Each structure stands twice: as structure tokens, then as C-alpha cells.
Amino acid sequence: MEKSKELLDEKAIQRALTRISHEIIEKNKGVEDILLIGIKTRGIPLAERIARKIYEVENVKVPVGVLDITFYRDDLKHKSVQPIVHNTDVKYHVDDKIVILVDDVIYTGRTARAAIDAVIDMGRPKYIQLAVLIDRGHRELPIRPDFVGKNIPTSKEEIVRVLLEETDNNNLVLIEKN
Numbered sequence: 001m002e003k004s005k006e007l008l009d010e011k012a013i014q015r016a017l018t019r020i021s022h023e024i025i026e027k028n029k030g031v032e033d034i035l036l037i038g039i040k041t042r043g044i045p046l047a048e049r050i051a052r053k054i055y056e057v058e059n060v061k062v063p064v065g066v067l068d069i070t071f072y073r074d075d076l077k078h079k080s081v082q083p084i085v086h087n088t089d090v091k092y093h094v095d096d097k098i099v100i101l102v103d104d105v106i107y108t109g110r111t112a113r114a115a116i117d118a119v120i121d122m123g124r125p126k127y128i129q130l131a132v133l134i135d136r137g138h139r140e141l142p143i144r145p146d147f148v149g150k151n152i153p154t155s156k157e158e159i160v161r162v163l164l165e166e167t168d169n170n171n172l173v174l175i176e177k178n
């Protein structure tokens, strides 16, 4: 039977995103030349929420782009090793930009790596940074996010589910064990 435990509620998610937004501003000494890129699915609403928070603080509208990256798989336990970047025809002007990739969960790091590759294929950004709501560990590549909402130690058997109002009509982070 699947057991589910709540890790973050709506307020905790929003607090984490507020902190990440402030850290982005601080690390980059403002928000000039920043391009946020949300990784589908839930990285997109997270990037939009961060953009809204940055606007509240800095009064600057930072652009938000989208990357569609998925694994060919039946479920999370049967991922193939290669994530696939789908919208390769969508190109952003990344030259000299600070590109901040945004995703809900980082696990093996393979999605982040595919996103980094996709951005590098588009041009020559000044920096690429990575923001995630949840870092659940178990990296298979030397990739570490610059901005983390919450580090959650997990076993490989567990699954972290991020639910957002925009995609799931709910705001919760759950950990599930089969």
C-alpha cells in the first residue's frame, strides 16, 4: 500500500519561494539580465511565482521561458537514462544573460543536465544557475543547485510529489513510499 506524508504545506512552499527569490536577487546583485526558465511541468509555475515575487521586491519584470524535458518511462522507478528535450525549436536569447533554471525536484540531476545542455545550445549565457523547490539527494552527476527550497533526505524507494495550485489544484509537497 502507498503511504503518503506531508512535507511542506502551502505556506511553507510560498516561504521557500520567497527566500529563493531574495537569494536570487542577492547573489546576482539585482535582477539585470536574468532569464528564468521553468522546466516542465511544475518548474513553469514555480518560475512564474519567483518572477512575481521578484517584481514585488525589485519592481522589475524578469522574463520567464520554458523547457519541456521528460524521461521515456512508465513510472519514476523505470526511468531510462536519457531525458529528452522536446521544445528544441524554442530558442531564447541567452547570450550574456544570467539563465536561472527552475524545477520542482532534483534527484539524479539528469533533467538539470539536459536543461543546461539545451541552454548552451542556444548561445553563450553569462551564468547558468539552478533553483529547485526540493533537493532529495541521490545525484548521479556533479550538479548542485544554487537555490534550494528544502533539502529532503530520501531513500531511492520513495517518491517526492510536488502539487501546485496551477497544475494540481493543491499546494503540497508529499513523500510517498510504496
Ligand SMILES: O=P(O)(O)OC[C@H]1O[C@H](OP(=O)(O)OP(=O)(O)O)[C@H](O)[C@@H]1O
Pocket (backbone or CB within 6 Å): 039, 040, 041, 042, 069, 070, 071, 103, 104, 105, 106, 107, 108, 109, 110, 111, 112
Ligand atoms: O533529477 P532527475 O532524476 O532528472 O529528476 C528530477 C525531474 O523529475 C521530475 O520530472 P518528471 O520527469 O517527473 O516530469 P514532470 O515534472 O512533468 O512530472 C521533476 O519535475 C524533475 O524535472
Ligand SMILES: O=c1cc[nH]c(=O)[nH]1
Pocket (backbone or CB within 6 Å): 076, 105, 106, 107, 136, 158, 159, 160, 161, 162
Ligand atoms: O521523487 C522524485 C524523483 C524525481 N522527480 C520527482 O518529481 N520526484
